[in-house]
Amino acid sequence: MQLHRLIERFLGVEPALFDIFPAVRYPQVDQELVLPARDGRTAPLPEDLHPQLAETLAAEGVTSLWVHQRAAWDAAKLGRNFIVTTGTASGKSLCFNLPVIDRLLREPNARALYLYPTKALAQDQVRRLRSLAAGAVELAVYDGDTPSEARRLARRRGRALLTNPDMISMALLPHHERWGDFFYNLAYVVIDEAHTYRGVFGSHIGNVLRRLRRVAAFYGAEPQFILASATIGNAAEHAGRLLGLPVQPVDNDGAPGGRRKILLWNPPLADEQLNLRRSNSSEAADVLAELVRHGVRTICFTKSRRAAELVYQYTVDRLQESGRRLASRLSPYRAGYTPEQRRDIEARLFNGELLAVVSTNALELGIDVGALDAVITVGYPGTVASLWQQWGRAGRAKGESLGVFVAGNDAIEQFFIRNPDELLGRKVEAATIDVTNPFIHERHLVAAAYESPLVPADEEYFGPGFARAADRLAEQGLLRRGFDTWLVAGSGYPAGDISLRSSVPDQFTIVEGETGDIVGTQEAEAALSFLHPGAVYLHMGETYLVVDLDIDGRVAVVRRFFDSYYTHPRKESSTEIVTEELQTTFGPLGLHLGTIMVTSQVVAFQKKRLGGDEVLSTEELDMPAQHFVTEGLWFTLPLDLLPHERELPRLPGALHAMEHALIALLPLLAMCDRWDVGGLSTSVHPQTERPTIFVYDGHPGGVGIARQGFARVGQWLHDTQALVRDCTCESGCPSCIQSPKCGNWNEPLDKELALRLLDAVLSCV
Numbered sequence: 001m002q003l004h005r006l007i008e009r010f011l012g013v014e015p016a017l018f019d020i021f022p023a024v025r026y027p028q029v030d031q032e033l034v035l036p037a038r039d040g041r042t043a044p045l046p047e048d049l050h051p052q053l054a055e056t057l058a059a060e061g062v063t064s065l066w067v068h069q070r071a072a073w074d075a076a077k078l079g080r081n082f083i084v085t086t087g088t089a090s091g092k093s094l095c096f097n098l099p100v101i102d103r104l105l106r107e108p109n110a111r112a113l114y115l116y117p118t119k120a121l122a123q124d125q126v127r128r129l130r131s132l133a134a135g136a137v138e139l140a141v142y143d144g145d146t147p148s149e150a151r152r153l154a155r156r157r158g159r160a161l162l163t164n165p166d167m168i169s170m171a172l173l174p175h176h177e178r179w180g181d182f183f184y185n186l187a188y189v190v191i192d193e194a195h196t197y198r199g200v201f202g203s204h205i206g207n208v209l210r211r212l213r214r215v216a217a218f219y220g221a222e223p224q225f226i227l228a229s230a231t232i233g234n235a236a237e238h239a240g241r242l243l244g245l246p247v248q249p250v251d252n253d254g255a256p257g258g259r260r261k262i263l264l265w266n267p268p269l270a271d272e273q274l275n276l277r278r279s280n281s282s283e284a285a286d287v288l289a290e291l292v293r294h295g296v297r298t299i300c301f302t303k304s305r306r307a308a309e310l311v312y313q314y315t316v317d318r319l320q321e322s323g324r325r326l327a328s329r330l331s332p333y334r335a336g337y338t339p340e341q342r343r344d345i346e347a348r349l350f351n352g353e354l355l356a357v358v359s360t361n362a363l364e365l366g367i368d369v370g371a372l373d374a375v376i377t378v379g380y381p382g383t384v385a386s387l388w389q390q391w392g393r394a395g396r397a398k399g400e401s402l403g404v405f406v407a408g409n410d411a412i413e414q415f416f417i418r419n420p421d422e423l424l425g426r427k428v429e430a431a432t433i434d435v436t437n438p439f440i441h442e443r444h445l446v447a448a449a450y451e452s453p454l455v456p457a458d459e460e461y462f463g464p465g466f467a468r469a470a471d472r473l474a475e476q477g478l479l480r481r482g483f484d485t486w487l488v489a490g491s492g493y494p495a496g497d498i499s500l501r502s503s504v505p506d507q508f509t510i511v512e513g514e515t516g517d518i519v520g521t522q523e524a525e526a527a528l529s530f531l532h533p534g535a536v537y538l539h540m541g542e543t544y545l546v547v548d549l550d551i552d553g554r555v556a557v558v559r560r561f562f563d564s565y566y567t568h569p570r571k572e573s574s575t576e577i578v579t580e581e582l583q584t585t586f587g588p589l590g591l592h593l594g595t596i597m598v599t600s601q602v603v604a605f606q607k608k609r610l611g612g613d614e615v616l617s618t619e620e621l622d623m624p625a626q627h628f629v630t631e632g633l634w635f636t637l638p639l640d641l642l643p644h645e646r647e648l649p650r651l652p653g654a655l656h657a658m659e660h661a662l663i664a665l666l667p668l669l670a671m672c673d674r675w676d677v678g679g680l681s682t683s684v685h686p687q688t689e690r691p692t693i694f695v696y697d698g699h700p701g702g703v704g705i706a707r708q709g710f711a712r713v714g715q716w717l718h719d720t721q722a723l724v725r726d727c728t729c730e731s732g733c734p735s736c737i738q739s740p741k742c743g744n745w746n747e748p749l750d751k752e753l754a755l756r757l758l759d760a761v762l763s764c765v
Contacts, residue, residue, distance in 0.1 A: 028267060030265065030417050031420040032262065034261050041254035042066060042067065045063070045065060046077075050102045053101060060131075066254035068090065068254050069095050071252060072084055072095035072250050076226065080248045081226070083239040083247050083250065084096070084251075085231050085235040085251045086251060086253035088389055088392025093125065096188075096226040101133050104159055104187075110188075112161070113212075115163065116163070117164065117165070122143060124346070126139055140157070141162045141163070142158070143167055168208055169447070169495050170498075173208075183221055184221060186221045189224070190225075190227075197431075198671045198703075199432065199672055199705070200440070203440050206241060210244055211447065211461075214461045225239075225247070231385060232428055232429065233428050258399045259400045264416070267406070274613070275409075275733035276409055277408070280378050287300075287376055287404055289315050289319050291376075291402075293322065298394075299374075300315075300357070300358045301360070301363070301378065303360070307378065308332050308333070309358075312332040312358040330356050331358075333359040372393055373399070374401065374402040376404045377403070377406065378408075379406070379413060380405075380407075380416065383428070390403075411665075418726045418727075429669060432707070433703060436463060437699075437702060442473055443497070443498050445466065445470055445479075446479060448462070453485040453487045454470055454487075456484060471486075477489055478494075502523045503699040506554070507524060507554065508527040508555065509555050510539070510544075511558070512544075514559060527556070528551075532549060533546055534605060534621075535605065537558060543561045551624065566608055567605045567607055569621075569743065570603055570605060573599065574598075575599075576597040577595075582594070588640075588761060590636035592633060593631070593707060595629060596629070596630060596696055598630060630699065630700055630701060631697050632696025633706045636690040636692050650753050652683050653749050653750030654750040656681050656744070657751055660738065661737050661754070663679045665719045665720055666716065668716075669715070669716060670705045674739075676703075677697070678696050680694045724736050732749045736751065
């Protein structure tokens with residue numbers, strides 16, 4: 001690459017941090033780029049800032065604001081709802097804390113509600129608030145770990161309440177009469193890390209926030225909403241969908257930034273015939289050990305708890321092999337640890353006692369762990385936005401920083417290695433939610449009716465289709481129709497039955513057979529795939545074998561498992577088009593968007609040796625079929641795209657390969673994971689009567705993922721063509737057309753014909 005060479009020549013010699021991994025000695029460094037430093041742009045402190053706040057800022061040496069912080073202040077003073085989308089370490093917290101604390105100081109009865117996606121982030125942010133408020137405002141954290149007496153104090157005295165969506169949905173709103181004074185005086189609602197509220201989770205939060213607005217209005221309050229987010233492709237639109245209100249963007253980032261070197265690290269081939277590369281966990285451990293030896297303060301991000309523990313252990317082994325006494329300055333960090341353990345690790349990293357941590361995305365959000373020098377990202381974290389968010393944890397002042405992306409065998413990761421500009425120069429994704437998803441929306445309507453009877457005017461909060469949905473719920477016996485009202489039926493507690501991370505309430509409970517302990521839960525739509533008898537099930541780093549599945553009772557019985565294989569289910573699936581909403585063409589393709597019914601049945605599973613793809617055995621299963629309705633798109637192909645009629649028998653493999661490649665790259669357009677997307681291909685679909693590829697939202701009701709693909713089909717197909725074309729394998733591999741979630745065990749697949757079909761489609765556009 002030429003760009004970074006020009007930058008280096010202009011700026012002079014690189015610092016030592018940038019010299020640790022020279023490409024001459026490390027052939028895994030596939031690409032590198034140096035991003036120049038950025039000067040800060042300031043604006044004066046507001047003249048009408050409360051004197052106590054001005055004194056606190058002066059004591060901390062703050063004499064001006066970054067331009068985006070001042071823009072946030074001005075928007076707040078005009079009473080507007082706004083969202084701040086600036087880079088990591090750009091001072092977003094001050095954007096909302098400054099106007100909120102200013103108002104709480106001026107109005108003794110005013111209240112503020114802070115919403116954080118995790119308990120850890122709320123605990124971290126309360127420290128910043130205490131510093132700014134200087135003891136003049138009563139602050140309270142209200143979450144599942146808060147003792148009963150502290151909860152009572154929070155209700156009586158808390159002026160700024162820091163909590164999470166689960167507590168708002170299950171504790172505050174259903175019992176709002178206990179919080180009457182708080183809601184009556186509610187002036188601000190702050191929603192931090194708004195980009196995390198997407199997909200099913202975000203669709204739930206959109207409904208929770210509408211319930212919150214409705215309860216506040218019941219007490220005569222109309223709070224102002226301030227949101228903060230990592231950079232996403234549709235920040236103001238996403239915030240507006242979450243709230244159901246217009247939202248102003250504040251995105252003119254004025255904070256300074258130091259130079260950053262980016263390395264794209266591709267593990268060497270371990271099996272050339274299968275095009276499989278060395279484990280990226282092993283490679284990441286090599287990188288991390290080298291950084292620790294150089295005294296570089298580092299976070300290594302992994303995609304799972306198990307991967308975090310593996311990278312940590314591998315790194316400790318490498319440090320001990322070199323004879324250096326550095327292993328004690330390294331620690332894993334993940335969910336599953338106690339709050340005390342996590343706080344201890346954060347503090348030790350902040351004060352420099354620890355040189356490095358290996359973490360899941362639990363540390364991706366804005367927890368303050370001090371100045372860091374380097375970030376290693378092991379595997380694609382799911383979105384370009386998350387990748388830059390992770391890299392932004394280093395170099396939080398004006399110092400230089402290093403960001404390393406360690407790729408694996410996954411198709412999207414190898415796509416980025418072969419097309420680095422698609423990663424480093426790509427516009428960040430759009431967040432998708434659907435607050436009207438009936439499987440989500442209607443459960444929140446029942447919860448809202450519990451909070452106060454629904455009336456026609458509630459269309460302001462729940463949209464124009466709300467009355468029809470309420471009538472359906474009345475027919476189901478969940479609501480009771482009154483005169484111009486809908487009341488909750490029965491004496492239940494509907495909010496307690498809502499899981500904010502699932503589109504359906506139906507779940508299986510996983511029980512350890514010998515002890516009777518509850519291991520966890522699994523959504524019903526995925527239970528038969530992951531909890532069938534004989535399945536190997538992974539939970540919080542522990543491995544279990546499913547010994548019994550009670551489908552009617554919704555219970556899976558498991559035992560601890562120590563063998564060296566894993567399981568992969570085989571499914572037979574079909575799709576039925578229910579309604580068609582949009583139709584267009586793209587070259588010779590017909591492109592459709594609508595509602596489909598998906599039917600799938602788990603019919604067998606394979607046992608495969610850990611660390612490889614060797615099939616040890618195959619066992620048949622007799623499981624019931626499952627059905628769910630969701631949003632999907634489908635492509636129809638004309639048969640004349642095939643150059644020769646004799647290639648017709650190869651068509652199923654070509655369509656199947658295209659389906660896998662399309663699903664692998666859909667996360668580039670929508671903020672989702674490959675596992676959130678389903679697909680099916682067929683040579684002749686009974687309704688379209690043509691070769692057809694379906695790609696659909698993997699959650700009942702849909703959350704807008706397929707809709708993003710429909711809207712940006714040109715870019716999607718070009719990326720898919722590049723993925724298949726540029727992979728060096730002959731007949732297909734995990735880096736292009738093989739899928740780890742394929743219900744047909746990646747059979748049949750025809751890479752060569754799939755590429756010719758893609759070429760034929762795009763040559764006509």
